Amino acid sequence: MTATRPAQATAPSVGVIGALSRLDRFLPLWIIAAMAAGLLLGRLVPGLNTVLDAVKVGEISLPIALGLLLMMYPVLAKVRYDRLGTVTGDRRLLISSLLLNWVLGPALMFALAWVFLPDLPEYRTGLIIVGLARCIAMVLIWNDLACGDREAAAVLVALNSLFQVIAFGALGWFYLEVLPGWLGLPQSALAVSAWDIAFYVLVFLGIPLLAGYASRRLGERAKDRAWYEQRFLPRVGPIALYGLLFTIVILFALQGGTITSQPAEVARIALPLLAYFALMWGGGFLVGKAIGLPYDKTTTLAFTAAGNNFELAIAVAVGVFGVTSGQALAGVVGPLIEVPVLVALVYVSLAGRRLFAAKESTRA
DSSP states (O other): OOOOOOOSSOOTTTHHHHTSOHHHHTHHHHHHHHHHHHHHHHHHSTTHHHHHHHSEETTEEHHHHHHHHHHHHHHHHHOOGGGHHHHHTOHHHHHHHHHIIIIIHHHHHHHHHHHHOTTOHHHHHHHHHHHHSBOSSTHHHHHHHTTOOHHHHHHHHHHHHHHHHHHHHHHHHIIIIIHHHHTTOOOOOOOOOHHHHHHHHIIIIIHHHHHHHHHHHHHHHHSOHHHIIIIIHHHHTHHHHHHHHHHHHHHHHHHHHHHHHOHHHHHHHHHHHHHHHHHHHHHHHHHHHHTTOOHHHHHHHHHHHHOBOHHHHHHHHHHHHOTTSHHHHHHHHHHHHHHHHHHHHHHHHHHTTHHHHHHHHHHO
C-alpha cells in the first residue's frame, strides 16, 4: 500500500487521515467498485465462475492466490525484519493477541452463530469455521493503512499461522461437536487435517513472507536502507492495492450469482458477522489502550483480532461440505462484510489516534 505514516505531532489542520495518499484516501470507492464489478461479472458472464473455479490446486483458487501474493508482498517488503526482536519481547502484546484470537474470537463467533442462526445449521457451521480461521493475509493491508506497527503485524500474523496449523482442527472439533454436545445442541463434524492447513498457510503467508524478506535483505545489501525505503518501496507499494482489488473482483465473481440470488440468506449471515467484526476490533482496541500499548501496536492488536482468514475458511468449507453448500456461502459472505467494515475501521482507528497523542508526545 502507499499509506504514509504521519509524524507523531501532526498538525491539527491536516490530521492523520489527510496524510494518506490520494490512492489510499479513496480506497473505499475502489473496493466498492471492485465488489460491484465482481458481482456483475459473476452474474452476467455465463460460465465465468466455473472457469475461475477450475483453475486451482486442491481447493486453492490460483487467481485468488495470485491476487493475495500481489497484495501481501509489498506490505511484507516494508517490514524491518531486524526489529522483530523488540516485538517478540513484548509479552503484553503477544499474550493479548493469543487470547483475543484463539480464546475470545472462536467463542464469540460460536455464540453469535447460535444466537442469530439457530434454525440454519449450514450457515451456522460456516460462520463457526470463519471464526476459527484467524487472520494471516488481508489484515496486513488494513494495519498498514491505519499506520499500525508493521513489525508487530508480521510477528502476530506468523504466530497466528503457527497456531492455525496446530489448533484449527482441534477447535473445529470442540466447537462443532464437543461444546454443542455439552449444551444439548445439534452437532456437526469438521474433517480437515493439519497438513491441509499447513499447505494453505504456506501458500498465503509463506511465499509472500519469504519474498518480502529476500527483497529487503538483497535490496539493502545491493544499495542501502535509504535507497530501499525511499526509491524501491514507493515503486512496488501500489501493487498491494491492485492485488487487493483483483482479489476482490475474482472472489465476488466466483460467487456473484449465489450472493445476488439469495439476498435474504446473505442478510441473515451478515448480521452476526457485523457484530463479530465490531466487537473484536473494539475489544482489541480497548485492551491495547488498557494495557498501555502505544497507538501503532494497539491498532495492530485490534486489526489482527478482528481480521479472519477467509481464504482458509472458504477452502475448508468447500473441501468438506461442497461448493454449493450453505457452509461455503457463509464463508463467501465473510469477506463481503469484512472488507467494507474493516476499511471503515481503518478510518475510525486513524480518528482515534488523538486518544494516544498526548501520551505519545510526552514519551517522545
